[in-house]
Amino acid sequence: MQKLCLTDNCYNITKQLAKKLEFLSHVGRYIEDAQKIGDEKTKTIWETIRSDEERHAGMLRDLLIADVKGNKL
Numbered sequence: 826m827q828k829l830c831l832t833d834n835c836y837n838i839t840k841q842l843a844k845k846l847e848f849l850s851h852v853g854r855y856i857e858d859a860q861k862i863g864d865e866k867t868k869t870i871w872e873t874i875r876s877d878e879e880r881h882a883g884m885l886r887d888l889l890i891a892d893v894k895g896n897k898l
Contacts, residue, residue: 835892842885845878852878 831839852875859868 835889838885838888838892842882842889845882845885849875849878849882 852871856868856871856875859865859871
């Protein structure tokens with residue numbers, strides 16, 4: 826039986842995906858804070874960043890799935 830471990834590439838993908846998901850778990854509060862003080866510009870920027878980070882997280886997730894399916898771990 827061969828022991829599987831993370832390659833540097835897979836580790837990097839996993840690490841960055843975790844960071845993006847952590848950010849996404851907090852950004853809703855940033856948006857709420859901007860909204861509370863009526864700062865539409867900041868609210869809009871946070872929403873744009875959230876959208877971008879969701880897209881990037883999806884890209885990283887797809888890479889990770891492909892690595893798992895391709896046994897690149």
